[in-house]
Amino acid sequence: MAVSVDEVVPTGPVRDHTRPARRLGGRGRSVLEVALLTVLAVVMLFPALWMIETSIKENRDVYAIPAKFFDFKVTMDHFKDVFVASGGGRSALSVSFLNSVVVAGVSTVLATVLGVPAAWAYSRFGVKAKKDQLFFILSTRFMPPVVVVIPIFLMYRQVGLIDSKLGLILIYAAFNVPFTIWMMKGFVDEVPAEYEDAAMLDGYTRLQAFWRFTLPLLLPGIAATAVFALIFSWNEFVFAIFLTSSDDVRTAPPAIAGLIGGTTVDWGLVAAASVVFALPVLVFAYLVRKHLIAGVTLGAVRR
Amino acid sequence: MSDLVPLTTDHPGQVASATPPAPGRSRRLSDRWLAVGFISPALLLLLAMSVFPLLWALYLSFTDYSATRGGPAQFVWFENYTAILTSAQVHLRALTTLIYVVGAVTLQTVLGFAIAYLISRRTHGRGLLTTLFLVPMMLSPVVVGLFWRFMLDAQFGVINSMLGSLGLGQVEWLTRQQTALISLIVVDTWQWTPFIMLIALAGLTAVPKYLYEAASIDRASEWFRFRTITLPLVWPLLLIAVLFRAIEAFRLFDLVYILTSGGPGVSTETLSFHVYKVAFLGFNTGTASAYGILMVLVVIVLTQLYLRYLNKLKED
Known part of the structure; x- marks a missing residue:
């Protein structure tokens, strides 16, 4: 099982409570540690906070020198600009967000439908060279995207998948299948095979046993895995920028990156778009926090 | 669980036990077909989208093909490879990549482990602290790159503004040769320190408490306890995290693209x-393919290393 960040297990060295002198020293040190942690937390969180602050600042305050931390005018204009074009109607950014939802959603469904049965089969059956197959599957996920995109680009140009959502969906699914298999294999391993054996003794076929008994138990794991696949596809940039170009296909990451192309950059808009883009990820990540370690190591490390 | 078990217990079971060998064999046979049917769709997708493109790249790497010029590709055999391996330009990029990977991963490991150690010593608010620290890791490199680019802006960036109010001079973070690579390392460290922290924390919480108790009875010093208990027990897991980060840093593209576009000059070109x-x-597709294949080889070696340590960890 993955480690839960909420589980509070004190493992710190046992403090000696009998001698007052030691305790006083321990407390002083404890205060120092808390102060250090606070400083580190502030440093780590400051960029995110600054992004949120910039997104609600008036343009004049965004470019103020020296930077304004507290006394600025609050405005929601930047968020309006994210969704509404200057002449009215939907903005190019909002279209790209919609594209992102479609591409990330469909590719995740595809990766889950292909990956979960494969993970179950790898967990339950004695497949030939199982270890080698599993390692091969994981290593396809480690390929540098910039390298893979060169032949994919040529391939897509040949079959007409350049600048299409289907092309992006296929490549994202291919990058999420290894993750899904590794992550789900861990979850399947946790469900005793004896349940299926018992069901089969009762006359069910292996497939029925999987479908009616194992799959319902796997649902929470499948949900967590799918959320990670969704986050990976949502955040992906390299394939998106090389394989798509038109506004009605482009996903959000290249669209947001495109905002800094001109001579002047509207940082308020960039900040608002980034906030809109990042918020769902943070919410989803919070939902699957118990499986974070397995998730971010592509299912390879689980405790 | 009892409601999941059907109540038809007697009949099929008896049939199965009456003639044991036949159903056993047919079941194993159908199991094999089930395994093939369940695994092959996923493998086919990987073959089509990962293996086939790489094989194509391997073929192109032996030719002088160009994606824009078109026309038939001429075989040049190992010309592309020798050109890349002997190119001073490539050597410079390799050095930049090495500095970046080693610098960023080292910083992340030290910082991440330190934060994990501090958090593991707290008894209250650990869940909240961990969650807060994890925010940078979940953001897209696009968002991270854009945002740091704004914060590091020489004119109206908040970093220079803070330096100014401290009475320090302005630094051209992204537009000077020496500072641009440092900035890249700092930004990557900011984003991925939580990753090391998360895994180190998992290792630290797994250290059995009785070891510390035993050491404390022996009046072992804190440093001694750290060196002989904590570090050896956490190290295997930490090594996995470090290798994982090294692979990721080696393949990194998006952050460089957004933050510096390789500049100024070629100082941050990985x-x-x-x-x-x-x-x-x-558009030297043939040369780029050869270049890519060489990078894939490096990644394969690193991945093998990673998987070997992972295996060792799992066996323990």
């Missing part, structure tokens, strides 16, 4: 970024 320039700006 190998990944250079491949992109050769392939998509120079």
Whole structure:
């Protein structure tokens, strides 16, 4: 099982409570540690906070020198600009967000439908060279995207998948299948095979046993895995920028990156778009926090 | 669980036990077909989208093919490879990549482990602290790159503004040769320190408490306890995290693209970024493929190392 960040297990060295002198020293040190942690937390969180602050600042305050931390005018204009074009109607950014939802959603469904049965089969059956197959599957996920995109680009140009959502969906699914298999294999391993054996003794076929008994138990794991696949596809940039170009296909990451192309950059808009883009990820990540370690190591490390 | 078990217990079971060998064999046979049917769709997708493109790249790497010029590709055999391996430009990028990977991963490991150690010593608010620290890791490199670019802006960036109010001079973070690479390392460290922290924390919480108790009875010093209990027990897991980060840092492209675009000059051009320039700006597809294949070889070696340690960890 993955480690839960909420589980509070004190493992710190046992403090000696009998001698007052030691305790006083321990407390002083404890205060120092808390102060250090606070400083580190502030440093780590400051960029995110600054992004949120910039997104609600008036343009004049965004470019103020020296930077304004507290006394600025609050405005929601930047968020309006994210969704509404200057002449009215939907903005190019909002279209790209919609594209992102479609591409990330469909590719995740595809990766889950292909990956979960494969993970179950790898967990339950004695497949030939199982270890080698599993390692091969994981290593396809480690390929540098910039390298893979060169032949994919040529391939897509040949079959007409350049600048299409289907092309992006296929490549994202291919990058999420290894993750899904590794992550789900861990979850399947946790469900005793004896349940299926018992069901089969009762006359069910292996497939029925999987479908009616194992799959319902796997649902929470499948949900967590799918959320990670969704986050990976949502955040992906390299394939998106090389394989798509038109506004009605482009996903959000290249669209947001495109905002800094001109001579002047509207940082308020960039900040608002980034906030809109990042918020769902943070919410989803919070939902699957118990499986974070397995998730971010592509299912390879689980405790 | 009892409601999941059907109540038809007697009949099929008796049939199965009456003639044991036949159903056993047919079941194993159908199991094999089930395994093939369940695994092959996923493998086919991987073959089509990962293996086939790489094989194509391998073929192209022996030719002088160019994506824009078109026309038939001429075989040049190992010319592309020798050109890359002897190119001073590539050597420079390799050095930049090495500095970046080693610098960023070292910083992340030290910082991440320190934060994990501090958090593991707290008894209250650990869940909240961990969650807060994890925010940077979940953001897209696009968002991270854009945002740091704004914060590091020489004119109206908040970093220079804070330095100014401290009475320090302005620094051109992203537009000077020496500071640009440092900035890249800092930004990557900011984003991925939580990753090391998360895994180190898992290792630290797994250290059995009785070991510390035993050491404390023996009046072992804190440093001694750290060196002989904590570090050896956490190290295997930490090594996995470090290798994982090294692979990721080696393949990194998006952050460089957004933050510096390889500049100023070529001071932040990593190998990944250079491949992109050769392939998509120079359109020397054959050369870029050879370049890419060489990078894949490096990744394969690193991945093998990673998987070997992972295996060792799992066996323990």
